[in-house]
Amino acid sequence: MSDLYQQAFEYATSFLKEANDLPIQVSDQARADLAHLDFNLPIDGVDAQQVIQELNQWVTPATMKMGSPRFFGFVIGGAYPVSVASNWLGTAWDQNTGLEKTTPAVAALERISGRWMLDMLGLPAQSAVAFVTGATVANFTALAAARNQVFNQAGWDVEANGLIGAPEVHIIISEESHPTVYKSLAMLGFGRNRVTKVPTDAQGRIDMAQFPEVKDNSIIITQAGNINSGSFDPIGDICDRVADKNAWVHVDGAFGLWAMASNQYKHLGLGIEKADSWATDAHKWLNVPYDSGLAFVKNEHALKAAMAITASYLPSENAERNPSDYTPELSRRARGIDIYAVLRHLGQAGVAELVERCCSCAQRFADHFEAAGFEVMNDVVLNQVVVCFGSEEKNLKIMEAIQQDGTCWAGQTIWKGRLAMRISVSNWQTGLEAVDESWAVMETILAELK
Ligand SMILES: Cc1ncc(COP(=O)(O)O)c(C=O)c1O
Known part of the structure; x- marks a missing residue:
């Protein structure tokens, strides 16, 4: 062996x-x-x-x-060595992370790292934390809790009675929401199309001037970190706007939520703690191996009501924190191990440094592009840069050449109706040297294809 x-x-x-x-x-x-x-x-x-x-x-x-360190595609990170090593250990331990009684150690790691993250991200300390596969399932999980609470306050037990004959619930969503949010809405029986889409401004943020009248029984889905621009919706303002309604505000912060760990960047999420739930990925900016996402939910009871396996189990507020009371799965991998390992390794200052370094690298890319006369289409407020080199055909040619060269990798996006190249700096290894090395290759390709 x-x-x-x-x-x-x-x-x-x-x-x-x-x-x-x-x-x-x-x-x-x-x-x-x-x-x-x-x-x-x-x-x-x-x-x-x-x-x-x-x-x-x-x-x-x-x-x-x-x-x-020179992979800038999609919005994904790598994996810190400590998390790769902890992942190997976790595989050897092979714990079925459902019940605290049977897997006390890995259940404890979830409890502890959950508390650390709530504190570090400035989220309400009483929130429950679900360790799921990624942001898609984190959004699904948090929105299942939203569904429970909003229906519950409307006098309907959705877990027991389903959606047929249920009171109407209104979904308000940014026109820039990530496609996987629509998937969550479909899986929850709300439907992809039965939503009110709110127009956004030039940076992809919800435009409060066009925010609709909110009725009771509403779920509002916001974004902390636009997939292209990195910008945040005015989440605090939205929470204030709906505070007197039976409404739930959810934040999809798949990568952007980690900005809250940095004193330099947390202003982007002003008032974010007033929301009801937040989703993020640990396998993106926290740089742990796949698959690792997190749902934070202020109302623990709503989350457990939506996720616990037996409804009869619910009223007894159990002293143990059974991981499976918070997630769609019963048996699963002990994801908290890698999250605990990275947080323990980096400390709060290390997470802030990671965020700030990645953002500085994004700014360096933007400076290179602009100095060379290319159009940076977004305000670089975080770790994302969208650059346009001209016509659609030219952009595609340039991206193909960059990818074929192999030194670095960036992919295409459609931003404000135009095809462009998107750079996301989310890797623990990336520093200014990696940016300059990548830019040198891009600069040569751009000169050749001029
Ligand atoms: C804003 C946003 N939400 C949700 C997702 C889905 O995340 P995952 O692929 O981890 O499920 C992403 C992925 O890029 C994202 O950027």
Whole structure:
């Protein structure tokens, strides 16, 4: 057994050692070679070491180096070494993280790291924390709690009676909401289309001048960190506007919520603590391995009512914190281990430093683009930069050349109706050197394709 683990460890560590110096983009050959893994499952199996050897042989080369300090695609981070190591330990421990009685250690790590994050992000201390797979499920989980409370106050037990015949609930959502929020609304039975969309300003923030009259029984979905511009909705103002209604304000802060850990950036989320729930990803800006998202919910009872497995269990306010009372799953991975490990390693100052460094890098990119005469389409308030090089065709050509070069990686977006390149700086390794190295490549490509 130890040979097998040693072999896997060596493959993994040599990948981690070399990854930063390898092309980020997966080559066509490596993609084609994946065919070696594809056959009808034989009657007889093979030795475990052969399996690991084959995985390394064909999967490692076809792995996009998303953890590189020069990967700026989507809005994803890498994984701090401490979280990779804790993840390995967590896999060895293989805890079924459902009940505190049976998995006391990992349940404790969730309880402790949950408290740390509420404190660090300035969210209400009494909030419940759910450790889920990612921001999509964090939004779903928080909105399930919203559904419970809003219906409950309207005299309807939605968990018991479902939605057929239920009172009407109004969903108010930014026109810039992430597509996965619509998916959550669909899964919760609210429907993707039965929403009032609020127009946004030039930075993608909800425009309060166009914010609709809010009726009782409403759920308002806001954003802390626009996927393109990084800007925040005026969340505090929205909470004030609806304070006297049966209304729930949710914040999708998939990456942006972490800005609240920085004294320099937390002004973006002024009044955010007045909201009812917040969703974020740990596998983005906190840089832990996939899959790791978090839902914070002020009303613990609403979350447990929506998520606990048996309704009869609810009224007894149990002294134990059973992780499965807060999440869609019963059995699951102990995600709190990696979050605990990174927070313990970085401390509050380390998380703030990570946020601030990434934001400085984004600003450096913007400065390079602007100095070279290109249009930066957003106000760079956080870690996001949207740059337009001209026509759609030109943008696509430039992005293709950058990706093919392999030194760095950035992808396309549509921002305010125009195709552009988006840069997101969210990786724990990224510093100004990585930015300048990437810019040098971009500058050459831009000159060649002029
Ligand atoms: C604002 C926002 N919400 C939700 C999501 C979905 O997150 P995940 O892919 O972790 O489920 C993302 C992902 O980029 C996002 O940026």
